[in-house]
Amino acid sequence: MSYFEEGLKLFRETKFERALELFIKALEEDSNNSEIYNYLGISKQALGLYEEAINYYSKGTEIDENYAELYYNRADCKCNLGFYEEAVKDYDKVIELIPTHSMAYDNRGFAKGNLGYYEEAIKDIDKSIILDSMNIDAYMDRAFIKLMFGKYIESIEDYQKVLELDDKEIHAYNGIGDIKRSMGLYEEAIFYYDKVLEISNANSSYAYNGRGICKIGLGMYNEAIDDINKALEIYDEYTDAYNNRGTAKYNLGLYKQSIEDFDRAIELSPQYFYAYNNRGNSKSTLGLYKEAIEDFNISISIEPQYIDAYYNRALAKNNINKHLEAIDDYDIVLKLNSNHIDAYFNKALSFYNLKNYEEAIKNYDKVIELNPNSADAYNNRGFIKYTISLYEEALKDYDKALEIFPDYEKAKQNRDEVLEKINN
Numbered sequence: 541m542s543y544f545e546e547g548l549k550l551f552r553e554t555k556f557e558r559a560l561e562l563f564i565k566a567l568e569e570d571s572n573n574s575e576i577y578n579y580l581g582i583s584k585q586a587l588g589l590y591e592e593a594i595n596y597y598s599k600g601t602e603i604d605e606n607y608a609e610l611y612y613n614r615a616d617c618k619c620n621l622g623f624y625e626e627a628v629k630d631y632d633k634v635i636e637l638i639p640t641h642s643m644a645y646d647n648r649g650f651a652k653g654n655l656g657y658y659e660e661a662i663k664d665i666d667k668s669i670i671l672d673s674m675n676i677d678a679y680m681d682r683a684f685i686k687l688m689f690g691k692y693i694e695s696i697e698d699y700q701k702v703l704e705l706d707d708k709e710i711h712a713y714n715g716i717g718d719i720k721r722s723m724g725l726y727e728e729a730i731f732y733y734d735k736v737l738e739i740s741n742a743n744s745s746y747a748y749n750g751r752g753i754c755k756i757g758l759g760m761y762n763e764a765i766d767d768i769n770k771a772l773e774i775y776d777e778y779t780d781a782y783n784n785r786g787t788a789k790y791n792l793g794l795y796k797q798s799i800e801d802f803d804r805a806i807e808l809s810p811q812y813f814y815a816y817n818n819r820g821n822s823k824s825t826l827g828l829y830k831e832a833i834e835d836f837n838i839s840i841s842i843e844p845q846y847i848d849a850y851y852n853r854a855l856a857k858n859n860i861n862k863h864l865e866a867i868d869d870y871d872i873v874l875k876l877n878s879n880h881i882d883a884y885f886n887k888a889l890s891f892y893n894l895k896n897y898e899e900a901i902k903n904y905d906k907v908i909e910l911n912p913n914s915a916d917a918y919n920n921r922g923f924i925k926y927t928i929s930l931y932e933e934a935l936k937d938y939d940k941a942l943e944i945f946p947d948y949e950k951a952k953q954n955r956d957e958v959l960e961k962i963n964n
Contacts (some may be wrong), residue, residue, distance in 0.1 A: 542566065544576060556583045574604035581613055590617040608637040612644055615651075624651040642672035646681055653685040661685045676705050683715055692719050710736045710744065717750050726754035745774040749781045756788050764788040779809040786818055795822045813842040817849045820856070829856045847876045851883060854890075863890040881910050885917065897924050915945040919954060926958050934958045 541549075547562030560583045567576050577600030584593035597614035600607060615630035631648035634641050649664030665682040668675060683698035696719055702712040717732035729750070736747035752767035768785040771778055786801030802819035805812055820835030836853035839846055854869035870887040873880050888903035904921035907914055922937030938955035941948055 543569065544573075544579075547579065551579060551583060554586070556586045559583050572603055574600040574607050574610065577603065578607070578610055578613065581610070581617075585613065585617055590620050593617050606637055608634045608641065611637070612641070612647075615644075615647065619647065619651055619654075622654075624654045627651045628655075640671055642668045642675055642678070645671065646675065646678040649678075649685065650681045653681070653688060658685055658689040662689070674705065676702055676709065679705070680709075680711060680715070683712075687715070687719060687722075692723060695719055708739050710739050710747075713739070714744075714746055714750065717747070717754075721750060721754055721757070724757065726757045729754045742770075743774060745771040745778055745781070748774070749778065749784060752781070752788070753784055756784065756791065759791075761788045761792045777808055779805050779812055779815075782808070783812070783815045783818060786815070786822075790818065790822055790825075795825050798822045811842050813839040813846055813849070816842070817846065817852060820849070821852055824852065824856045824859070827859075829860045832856045845876065847873055847880070850876070851880070854883075855886065858886065858890055858893070861893070863893050866890045879910055881907055881914075884910070885914075888920065892920075892924060897928050900924050913944050915941040915948055915951065918944070919948065919951045922951075922958070923954060926954065926961075931958050931962050935962065 543562045543566035547559045547566060550556075550559040550562065560580065563576055563580045563583065567573070567580070570576065577596045581593040581596035581600065584590075584596060594614055594617050597610045597617070600610040601614075604610070611630045611633040615627040615634070618624070618627035618630065628648055628651050631644045631651065634644040635648070638644070645664045645668035649661040649668065651661075652658075652664060653661035662682060662685055665678050665685065668678040669682070672678070679698045679702045683695045683702070686692075686695035686698065696716055699712040699715045699719075702709050706712075713732045713735045717729045717736070720726075720729035720732065733747040733751040733754070736744050737751075740747070748767045748771035752764040752771065755761070755764035755767060765785055765788050768781050768788065771781045772785075775781075782801045782805040786798040786805065789795075789798035789801060799819055799822045802815045802822065805815035806819070809815075816835045816839035820832040820839065823829075823832035823835065833853055833856050836849045836856065839849040840853070843849075850869045850872045854866040854873070857863070857866040857869065867887055867890050870883045870890070873883040874887075877883075884903045884906045888900045888907070891897070891900035891903060901921055901924055904917045904924070907917040908921070911917070918937045918941035922934040922941065925931075925934035925937060935955065935958050938951050938958060941951040942955065945951070
């Protein structure tokens, strides 16, 4: 038996390190054998040594530029390293050599999806499914791409196709659960996470965490913590779980305890900008506004498009009378989302505190335009008009606030006060 044949035997027994030794010896006897390079690469790939695997595959292609499997395997390694553009080029070569290679279309679509080319990605995976309608991975990948593309219903349809092919596929149940959760259908999402826990014998940290998030959405904070605790018992370095448990504790008023969870999430993932924002909220609630602003600053430095951090930083700045700086942050929020009602509302409060009543009124106007049933906006706009002696206009605003919310005590008091001014 040759070194290569002995290596193959060990490879099939998943004894990759010992197989590597024999493949290297085989290479010493036959340095121009592209198949040996391929198996050297596969063995390294199986051990998670992707860069070393890529080197072997590349050497193999130098010997045989038409060996499709070398390009395919190299592309898979590049995907694992996040080198998606390079991976696409290798999948292109595979498809050029074998136009009916279903998995190459599927994986090229997955790579394109990670590059944000969602329509191209779906076309590739469609082609993969045409070539092999029983390819579960293709349906899974297409579902994921559609989820990223915001096509929730179509994504669910693909996951359901997966379940038709394999009703024990927990990734499909998790996928549907994630989509339902994203749509705010928390009770439906819980059903799918429950299925995962049933199939996996309650050994899925992901499903416990997902179910916990749903319970946060339903206001079931203590039950959410129970689920997330189970997730952490299974995997104690689960960054999202610490962040979510911190969120549940925040909603229970356990602000100091929530900070401990956010600290742990940040310790595990220093670039996890959500946790900085959430920790900032906890600190703000405790009156630690300057510390909170530091957290919001870090969150924004990591993700400059994160709208919540700008908004929350503005609120913290308002609380330490930095109203002009707060207005700058609200402006960024509104640049990112021109329909952010709360930003207009609180920006109006900032202008009011600066005694810039005209701008304050303009912002309440915008709130009312976006939400004509905002009793608070009518009441507050009425108060500003009262402040600048526009009593008749103020009365109209108070009347409107009370039309929307007849039991609004503050509006009743304000209305009585403006009536007294008008009558006198």
